[in-house]
Amino acid sequence: MNQFRETFNKLSPEKQGRILEAAIDEFAGHGYDSANINSIAQKAGVSVGSIYNYFESKEDLYLAVVHHAVETLKAALEDIVTREDDLFKRIEMILRSIQTFTRRYVNLTRLYNEMTTESRSDLTWTIVSKMEGVTAELYASYIKEAQENGRVRPDIDPKYFAFFLDNLFVQLQFAYACDYYKNRLKMFVGEDALDNDELMVEQLMKFIRGAFCLQ
Amino acid sequence: MNQFRETFNKLSPEKQGRILEAAIDEFAGHGYDSANINSIAQKAGVSVGSIYNYFESKEDLYLAVVHHAVETLKAALEDIVTREDDLFKRIEMILRSIQTFTRRYVNLTRLYNEMTTESRSDLTWTIVSKMEGVTAELYASYIKEAQENGRVRPDIDPKYFAFFLDNLFVQLQFAYACDYYKNRLKMFVGEDALDNDELMVEQLMKFIRGAFCLQ
Amino acid sequence: MNQFRETFNKLSPEKQGRILEAAIDEFAGHGYDSANINSIAQKAGVSVGSIYNYFESKEDLYLAVVHHAVETLKAALEDIVTREDDLFKRIEMILRSIQTFTRRYVNLTRLYNEMTTESRSDLTWTIVSKMEGVTAELYASYIKEAQENGRVRPDIDPKYFAFFLDNLFVQLQFAYACDYYKNRLKMFVGEDALDNDELMVEQLMKFIRGAFCLQ
Amino acid sequence: MNQFRETFNKLSPEKQGRILEAAIDEFAGHGYDSANINSIAQKAGVSVGSIYNYFESKEDLYLAVVHHAVETLKAALEDIVTREDDLFKRIEMILRSIQTFTRRYVNLTRLYNEMTTESRSDLTWTIVSKMEGVTAELYASYIKEAQENGRVRPDIDPKYFAFFLDNLFVQLQFAYACDYYKNRLKMFVGEDALDNDELMVEQLMKFIRGAFCLQ
DNA sequence: AATGAATGAGCATTCATTCAT
DNA sequence: TATGAATGAATGCTCATTCAT
Secondary structure (H helix, E strand, C coil): CCCCCHHHCCCHHHHEEEEHHHHHHHHHHHHHHHHHEEHHHHHHHHHHHHHHHHHCHHHHHHHHHHHHHHHHHHHHHHHHCCCCCCCHHHHHHHHHHHHHHHHHHHHHHHHHHHHHHHHHHHHHHHHHHHHHHHHHHHHHHHHHHHHHHHCCCCCCCHHHHHHHHHHHHHHHHHEEEEEHHHHHHHHCCCCHHCCCCHHHHHHHHHHHHHCCCCC | CHHHHHHHHCCCHHHHHHHHHHHHHHHHHHHHHHHHHHHHHHCCCCCHHHHHHHCHHHHHHHHHHHHHHHHHHHHHHHHHCCCCHHHHHHHHHHHHHHHHHHHHHHHHHHHCCCCCCCHHHHHHHHHHHHHHHHHHHHHHHHHHHHHHCCCCCCCCCCHHHHHHHHHHHHHHHHHHHCCCHHHHHHHHHHCHHHCCHHHHHHHHHHHHHHCCCCC | CCCCCHHHHHHHHHHHHHHHHHHHHHHHHHHHHHHHHHHHHHEEECCHHHHHHCCCHHHHHHHHHHHHHHHHHHHHHHHHHHCCCCCCHHHHHHHHHHHHHHHHHHHHHHHHHHHCCCHHHHHHHHHHHHHHHHHHHHHHHHHHHHHCCCCCCCCCCHHHHHHHHHHHHHHHHHHHHCCHHHHHHHHHHHCCHHHHHHHHHHHHHHHHHHHHCCC | CCCCHHHHHHHCCHHHHHHHHHHHHHHHHHHHCCCHHHHHHHHHCCCCCHHHHHCHHHHHHHHHHHHHHHHHHHHHHHHHHHHCCHHHHHHHHHHHHHHHHHHHHHHHHHHHHHCCCCCHHHHHHHHHHHHHHHHHHHHHHHHHHHHHHCCCCCCHHHHHHHHHHHHHHHHHHHHHHHHHHHHHHHHCCCCCCHEEEEHHHHHHHHHHHHCCCCC
């Protein structure tokens, strides 16, 4: 499963970064099929030939990009989760991280949306499954722990609630990064929804706390 | 909308249906760019020339398909919402409808995911916005009404909670129809997640009730 | 084994001819790999797209061309062979036909040489084998018949002699059509070798008669 | 020939051999255009850069390979021809040499076939002409000598008969080395044609003796 | 109105050749 | 001298769109 060739790894991090960024840009903005390898090469300031020295094919490049995106997201998540120990503090941290992360890496989030598309799902699932698995496991265990501590109601299935929680996270990510979901967010809560991060956290924390706790 | 669409509307409903279905199939399965007009024509049993008599361009056909999808979804929603009057009964009805509807119209749901993709969002938002607007309005008003009746906690913003609620709906739809989200669901709650509709409703209703009510 | 699609057969013979001729030209002159589909299309006065409507791929077009070449050669041979009944008269007729045929269809003969090349042999043998089989059978039976009539020495294997005979034919074809073999012929018998058809027939008939008869 | 070839000649014979063999392999198996310089370098265990230090271009390498092939063939021929003095003993020796040589140097023979192809003929003729010239001269002189000794019929043109003789040799070479001609041989004389060298020599000697002698 | 053959711009990919190390 | 990464022109093939019938 060499998503990318040895040759790419030998490149300077700066160059690797330029190529990955150019590719993310293109794939996130145009989708896999309309993405143009020549454009990616041009944006990255390398020749097409070089792209094909680093990656076997368009698909291979796409997979490398997805792999990179997943690694970046995973790193961000791990960073958060180890810094807190209370379930709701963790959740709040995640929400705030989503707000900063999705704005910093808009295209990465857009790419994630693109990836879930039917035509690409086979390709990407193998790569992404690992991360989703880790997340699922992690959330469920935190919820269980909180149940044992009596901070979360005992009559729920941690696995299902982990799923619902992550669903809210995913949708929040899209709402901050993808035009369609941005528009949808504005339609639901108003034009200035994207400017009031604090209110979003406050309301969503109320929603989640309510869902998890017997007050 | 334009001279071309008129010619399409004059067609027998049966033929219209064949063409729309073929197009939904193709767009949902391959994405906009990889969708092949010639394949659509063949699947629908008409000539390419005819497709171009009915629709100005690939984009126009895509928009017509999206429009049709939205109308179908809207009709389904309206049907539900008018049959009940309690907020939570309505929500439960919607959940069950999502379960049957997404299985019956798999490709419609897949198309909805495809639509939200960055490369297509400009195109589709104009069409979809109306429906999303109606939904947003409706949910918010139901929540407000329930707040006034004391069935929903008073310290929340109905608009935000409508948004979170719909997010859960959207994610549920994808989980039942799109391969990527199907896999993700299985990863979170187990391999047989798709076979236990009752449990899903039960858990999700607990989640939602908890979020909305002060017990 | 549809060497070419239905669509090609529906074309006017004139257009079919133009395309085949352009393709023979290109394949014979540049070899399979360097042959340029765009050039073929241009020479034939059709679009590249059309070429790909008629033939699935470059390989498919090549096979169609080879098929056509074989059919043309077969027709020429059959014509000759049925017009005479004496072995040596037949051979002489064939020699003279080679002289006119290879000059009229230079590229067909060049293509035949190209076809025998290692990189193409798998591709073409299936198509050509039938014709070579017919030829082998035919020549051997004529020789056998002549042996029975006492016109050919009895102590030879008709199959081997048919092979040697055909070898001389093949080399003669190449000598009249392919530059390399033309040069070689000139080197062996002199600069004006190609202008003295009568002498070639005379000498070659002596060679062959000698080989076959006990004087 | 030029500054580049000199660098090649300075190489150890072992390295020269590796490069030539790799190149012969590639050119014989894929044809000139599809032959890949990078593959040749890899097979030979040197870098592409080195190949381009030794040879000016792909064409130059090809020519060097052809030159080498010709030299190898010439050496083999000279060896035979000086060891016998009777025309027919020489011919028989040549036939047997073809049988061993073409099996030992399959790719060399395949390359010879490839060389005669139209697209390559200009390129190669200058190099090969010398050898073909020597051969032509040699055979004709032997035949003339044999005519003078009364062992060959006087009423034939030695040049033409030298040509026919060499044609039989060329075709025999191909029949033992090139897949297309192998198949053709089997078609003419049977599946086990390649296993019965003695019978081939016997029959072909009968054919040739008959052609040359007045019995 | 319906057809489907014809078009040609557009794109992924290859590979001979160069040149900095 | 040897290396092999970088280059970019060249080409097979696709497919939305047109239009004569």
